[in-house]
Amino acid sequence: MISERLRPPHAFSWFAIALGVIFLGSLLLRLWRIEQFNTLVFDEIYYPVFANRYLTGQFVYNSHPPLSQTLMAVGMWLASGFPAEPDVINGLTGSMRSTFSYRWLNAIAGAAVPVVGGLIAYHLSQRRSLGITAALLLALDGLLLVESRYGLNNIYLLLFGLLGHLALLQGLSDRPRPTVIMRRVRWFRDYRGARFPQLRRFSDWVSDRLRTRRPLKPGDYFTLAGFWLGCAAAVKWNGLGFLLAIYGLWAIVLMLNWLTPQAISFPCNRLANLTPLNMALYFGLVPLLTYGIAWVPHLLLNPHPNLWEVHRQILAFHHAVGSGAGVHPYCSPWFSWLLMWRPVAYFYATARNFSETVPAYPALPQAAVNVVYDVHGMGNPILWWGATAAIIILLIQVWRDRPGDRGIGLYLLISYGANLLPWANVSRCAFLYHYMAALVFAILALAYCCDRLCWQGSPSRWPWGVGIITLCTVAFWFWSPLYLGLPLSPESYQLRMWFSHWI
The missing domain is CATH 1.10.287 (Helix Hairpins)
Known part of the structure; x- marks a missing residue:
């Protein structure tokens, strides 16, 4: 019986324990020394500042929807009662606040991303091993770690989009007894x-x-999915890529089922049961209402310009942004993201010794530099390149698979493409972190390939799967000083900069 086979993950205690360990490990890594660098790092010059203005009732104009700043404001308000050392308090946001206050909520959101990704992999395949592998590999990526250690907004987009996909897959699955x-x-x-x-x-x-x-019904899960997808769009408009993936998958499932019945494996095949009215309600109206509600706190504090006018201004801003190194030295074309060609330096400071406070102004002359502190917005190279290779392998596999075995591959490829290919039509300067949404599905594809090597292929292939995971783990350890901003000697720093275009 399908209903007997499809038990929820919490029915397996070791599965829940494994996900819990990954979550706790990810959280500890994100919270460790999170308050270091008593300054605004990279785009913290925007989002914590805007969040503080919400708290102080000042006018806020932002080039993105307000949800991430609203959440950050809540985090800053909650953390206002926490004790903090004087050397991690500054007034750069407009009020005297600790660096911890505008970073801690991001750390929790970032630690949840590997777990949600693992649950998506589980619900796609009903394989606990795939769920654990996916969660582990997501926890080993450097860019996801960096983005969740500072007051930035991309990690919220990622978490909400993945929660939307998880709720969709839960709604497509048989539910257990009450x-x-x-x-x-x-x-x-x-x-x-x-x-x-x-x-x-x-x-x-x-x-x-x-x-x-009473267990949630499929309609409840689809409503929840629409809510989370609306939240993703309310962080940044490119969060709509998660919604585009669902519409694309639904259209392809309908087409393939019409051409070849039972062409798609469970649970994606059940998307064919959703009517256009269902799609318009759950993945049209619900996200739209959620997106509109997310603007309410902003509009109460900033009634002018109105909702229509502020959207016109945001669109005009993005159209006016140019591209190329003349606009920003770390601009990169979308196709270069697949190879992690141009990472972004989020923070760079030098010191004479390990006890010296950073950042220090003015900058030291090069001859006096003995210690380098660098926070680099770069992924785990081995994981990143392996994920790109996995997408290519998955394309070949989906083409060769017999009908009925294409569900997982199609889901991952369509979700990957929906979050990457729209950037080909974007003329403004874009950065490596815009690849994060597509990257998650590429990492899930790599986890899928590793799981097949370990458990579903020939016994002689399992060392390959274990070897890939081991290489990713070693690479994460090697580049972790650049993710965590740990002090390095100039020689150790250069050792990790394999290419000049990484600097």
């Missing part, structure tokens, strides 16, 4: 006789409701 709650409510069972019949009936009703928990 969970029995062992604790039963018997507060008023001792009342006998006719004096309190209404009270006893109410008690029975409460007890019956608490004894079993």
Whole structure:
């Protein structure tokens, strides 16, 4: 029975424990020394500043929707009561705040991304090994780590988009039987006789409701998916790539089912059961309403310009941004992201010794530099290149697979393409971090290939799968000083800059 086979991940204790360990490890890595560099790092000159203006009731203009700044403002308000050392407090946001206050919420969101990615892999395949492999590889990427250690907005886009896809896959899966709650409510069972019949009936009703928990229906999950996808778009407009992936997958499933019935494997084949009205409701109206509601706090504080005018201004801003090194030295074309050709330096400072405070102004002369602090927005090279190779392998596999085995490959390829290919039509300066949404699905593709090598192929192939995961782990350790901003000697720094265009 399918319903017997498709049990939720929490039915397997070791699976939940493994995901929990990955989450805790990711969280500790993100929180470790998160307050270092008492300054605004990279685009922190925008988002924490805007968040602080929300808290102080000042006018805010931003070139992106406001949800990430709203969340950051909540995090800063919550952290205002936390104790902090004087050397990590500054007034660069417009108020005296610790660096921890505008970074800690990003760390939690970033630590959740590998877990959500692992659950997506599990629901796609019903394989716990694939879920764990996917979560582990996502936890080993450097760019995802860097983006979640500072007050930036891309990690929220990623988390909300992945939560939308996870909710969709949960809605497409068979649900388990209602969970029995062992604790039963018997507060008023001792009342006998006719004096309190209404009270006893109410008690029975409460007890019956608490004894079993109604599982969410598919429509509930699809509504939740629409909500999360609307949140992704309310962080940045390129969050719409996650929504585009769902529409693309739905259209292709309908077409393939019409040409060759049972051409797509479970659970993606169930997308064919969604009517155009369902799609318009769950993945049109719900995201649109969520996107609009996300603007409410901003508009209450900034009623002028109105919603229509502010969108016109945002669009005009992005059209006016040029491209190329003349606009920004780290601009890069979309096709170069596949090879991680041009990483971005988020922070760079030098010192005479390890005890010297950074950043220090003015910059030291090159001859006096003995220590380098660098935060580089770059991925794990081995993981990154392996993920690109996995996408190519998956393309070949989907073409060769017999009907009925294409569900996982099609889902990953369409989701990857929907988050990458629209950038080919973007004329403004773009950066490596714009590849993050597509990168997640490329890493899931690599996890899928490794899982097949380890468990579904010839016994002689499993060392290849284990070897790839081991290489990714070693590479993460080697480049981790650049992700975490740890002090390096100039020689150690150059050792990690394999190409001149990485600097």
